[in-house]
Amino acid sequence: MFDPDQYPNHLGPGGGFGPVADDGYGVSYMIAGENTIFFHVSSKFSSSETMADSDPGERNYDNMLKMLSDLNKDLEKLLEEMEKISVQATWMAYDMVVMRTNPTLAESMRRLEDAFLNCKEEMEKNWQELLSETTRKQ
Known part of the structure; x- marks a missing residue:
């Protein structure tokens, strides 16, 4: 590969x-x-x-360069947040494997789904804020 x-x-x-x-x-x-x-x-x-x-x-190329620089910083922050949430989700998945015969599996699945939904919500919120900020700068 x-x-x-x-x-x-x-x-x-x-x-x-x-x-x-x-x-x-x-x-x-x-x-x-x-x-x-x-x-x-x-x-x-x-x-x-x-x-x-x-x-x-x-x-105005200077303004465009600043906008790209700001976008790069925002994307780096979003990626860091995604990495943190991904690590949390990985640990939750590990917990699920360990507890797969445990009756509390449903609770683990709910926690994993909540982590995913929180990640998705954070990404959508930050993306909307970024779009709004870019629109205001124009």
Whole structure:
């Protein structure tokens, strides 16, 4: 099996896809190993509703670089939280294996599901906050 951590130079950023709606964005991502995530964001120049600009000379690259830096920091925080929750879920799964003949298995399953739902809720909340913050900066 190919290990992207051993051969990072053999990774391609993958592909992207265009926006579904004329006034929207196309967004895709690819997790390429422990420390690499590729993002693709696209929009149509023809829409006044998006940040697309047909004249790149008018763009404020410093602001874009800061936004990317902020996004990177936010993603790092989210990944750290995901790692913590993943470790907790792993320990819960281990507990389930150890206790599989125990009548309290249902309680362990509930705890594992709660951990997953908490992780999902945290990710959705942080993603919405990130989108709101990005919108406010514009």
